[in-house]
Amino acid sequence: MELWMTEFQTQNLGLACRIKETLFSGQSDFQEISVVDTVEFGRMLVLDGVFQTSVFDEYIYHEMIAHVPLNVHPRPVNVLVIGGGDGGCVREVVKNPAVQQVDMVEIDGVVVEVSKKYLPEISSAMIDKHPKLNLRIGDGIKHVQETEGQYDVIIVDCSDPIGPGEGLFTAAFYRDVYTALKPDGLFVQQTESPFYHQPLIRKSYQDVNQLFPITRLYLANIPLYPGGLHCFTIGSKKYDPLKTDVTKPSIQSGKYYNPGIQRSCFILPEFIRELLQKD
Numbered sequence: 597m598e599l600w601m602t603e604f605q606t607q608n609l610g611l612a613c614r615i616k617e618t619l620f621s622g623q624s625d626f627q628e629i630s631v632v633d634t635v636e637f638g639r640m641l642v643l644d645g646v647f648q649t650s651v652f653d654e655y656i657y658h659e660m661i662a663h664v665p666l667n668v669h670p671r672p673v674n675v676l677v678i679g680g681g682d683g684g685c686v687r688e689v690v691k692n693p694a695v696q697q698v699d700m701v702e703i704d705g706v707v708v709e710v711s712k713k714y715l716p717e718i719s720s721a722m723i724d725k726h727p728k729l730n731l732r733i734g735d736g737i738k739h740v741q742e743t744e745g746q747y748d749v750i751i752v753d754c755s756d757p758i759g760p761g762e763g764l765f766t767a768a769f770y771r772d773v774y775t776a777l778k779p780d781g782l783f784v785q786q787t788e789s790p791f792y793h794q795p796l797i798r799k800s801y802q803d804v805n806q807l808f809p810i811t812r813l814y815l816a817n818i819p820l821y822p823g824g825l826h827c828f829t830i831g832s833k834k835y836d837p838l839k840t841d842v843t844k845p846s847i848q849s850g851k852y853y854n855p856g857i858q859r860s861c862f863i864l865p866e867f868i869r870e871l872l873q874k875d
């Protein structure tokens with residue numbers, strides 16, 4: 597019998613994947629967690645029915661959420677990752693030579709353990725206990741509420757704005773992120789699909805723009821996510837992503853990311869530019 601898993605991306609649209617095997621399925625205090633081995637995407641993490649990451653295309657999301665903001669900052673020494681329980685984001689962050697410490701605060705310890713067991717190529721920095729990595733199981737929202745002027749870069753590698761991810765898309769959270777950053781700090785958040793999450797993208801962009809002198813949105817092509825095109829929003833106190841020197845040596849190519857992408861990912865199609873400009 598053929599087994600399929602579908603993420604319903606809207607009420608009328610779904611991405612269905614043929615499954616070879618269910619490797620893990622369980623309920624944590626926060627969400628339903630599955631790891632399935634699929635024909636097209638390989639092993640895949642699914643939270644509350646939403647496809648989070650797959651061994652087939654995870655490099656795109658993780659390189660883009662980590663290296664783009666890190667390379668906008670001239671000295672990203674202290675970094676905070678909120679969420680990112682599969683470990684792919686911190687795997688990339690620790691590669692930046694300027695980074696000395698990465699605090700990672702993930703709310704769901706079960707996601708970390710399951711990822712270490714079933715997605716070792718993604719979670720390698722957590723498995724190896726990388727010396728730059730300080731991993732804490734806890735509430736990222738509370739962590740930024742209790743922190744002032746500590747981080748050069750904050751990366752919000754969250755799930756969708758439902759369940760545990762909901763509070764990470766509020767103006768109050770962005771205010772606390774602003775306070776937790778150093779005077780020249782910047783932050784990035786994944787902000788979903790420009791085709792299917794337009795109200796969310798516009799609202800978060802406007803909220804960030806109320807606080808930060810510089811707000812920019814950038815894009816990456818990610819086959820696993822709705823519409824295949826994904827948004828990331830940067831709020832920056834000082835450094836403008838559009839002025840990054842892409843010839844600096846810290847900009848090392850990955851599998852998707854390279855100096856050209858660092859620049860070109862901020863070039864937006866007209867419908868997204870218009871979305872962000874609307875009152």
Ligand code: SPD
Nearest residue numbers: 648649680682684754755
């Ligand atoms: N709609 C899916 C967005 C998923 C974003 N989070 C991915 C986590 C990967 N570390």
